Amino acid sequence: MKISFIGSGNVATHLATALNKMSGVSILQIISKDKSHAKNLAMQVKADYSDELSRLKTNFDILIFAVSDDALEEIVTQIEIPDNRILVHTAGSVPSTIFENVTRKFGVIYPLQTFSKSKSIDWKEIPIFLTASDESTEKRLSHIAKHLSRNNQVISDNQRFAIHIAAVFASNFANAAMTISQQICEENDLDFALLHPLINETFAKALRNGPKHSQTGPAKRGDTTVMNKHLEFLQNKPVEKEIYEIVSSFISNRYANDRS
């Protein structure tokens, strides 16, 4: 099975190097507008490379688009391929049907993890979500996914989109909350490491009992005295103050019945 890639970023790198180890699979070509990245990855997986889409070799079985969600739509319109080739992308927010007008066989391989290019990752633990245009395509993508991870399943385009948004809240926004926390510590000569035990327990608890059953704090208690003091403290940080207000009202409303 010959697999080519468009893109040479974190996802492309982790996917290509992992698939390259799969028996019966060879990486054919890496296409990326960043020529040095393309070359670098191509050498790791013994593939050809180019920085021009026009140089795409069309004798692949599967072409994986591992580019940013918004770059994807633009690139797809420029693709012309023979029949019976499978087009796949890795974008959470783009429906598989974006390939509809280019081929009859298409799908999505969506690994749910925050990739850092440097750090090697344990694929076996990463959930992989598949979407496919038809049964035979689903079979082929499942074959790949099962090689990568024991934790994979078929979902719809809508479900993948929902997971993508859920991941923004649980990962990106939780990290942003910790960033504000780190900022406040540093502005008050406090080592953020002092909060590590609290943060560890917060996440352990949320994964153990579910976040819905792990909420604590002044907003949950409806403790307006404390919340108003906090807002006063934040008065010179308008954005952080607004975040405090809206997240607190989300929590406060959610647990209002537990209090009354």
Add this chain to the structure above:
Amino acid sequence: MKISFIGSGNVATHLATALNKMSGVSILQIISKDKSHAKNLAMQVKADYSDELSRLKTNFDILIFAVSDDALEEIVTQIEIPDNRILVHTAGSVPSTIFENVTRKFGVIYPLQTFSKSKSIDWKEIPIFLTASDESTEKRLSHIAKHLSRNNQVISDNQRFAIHIAAVFASNFANAAMTISQQICEENDLDFALLHPLINETFAKALRNGPKHSQTGPAKRGDTTVMNKHLEFLQNKPVEKEIYEIVSSFISNRYANDRS
């Protein structure tokens, strides 16, 4: 050293049972408006109990107020004690000076952890922050704190207040973000457990490299195409949508320079 408690909640329970094991320390009395809680805790630490503040025995050396931040202010005004007794509270958002008009010796013992009454906790890992009115009081509180945890230090009232707010963001608000994530998963027939590996890596990364250097996602990339699609998805959830908008703009502004 005789220690009495006002309050019988999570913090009172964890503190009293831990201090009761300390040689040279005896728990004298538990006062709590919830008589059954008071009795329950009193039996665990072999102390007297009452649900009336007027029954407070004044032959304690240290009286620890472990009540909610806003209940504290009201109770303190009702306290009358002989000289040379030490009054202590455990509230993050209340200055130690709340005791100024009641005694010359006072302080705060602030353990930074999210306590669940049931789950026993490993005190040794919990940071304990001390504030004291004078050196001799600081010595006595440090003596107690060192017995509870290897991780304790003296801070000012202002620093404790900053830590309290930092903890709301890192713990309460991060949990709220995960709660919204769980909600979105359930509304789309997706098991929230699918996000556990992502959440684990998110927090491991934030503690390893600091959240400031761990941010990812569409807001960091300034990917407005994706963000607008997400906002459309959230259009029937006004509060979640507002949280998405304000947190995204915080992230987007913060990393604007990395992009340009």
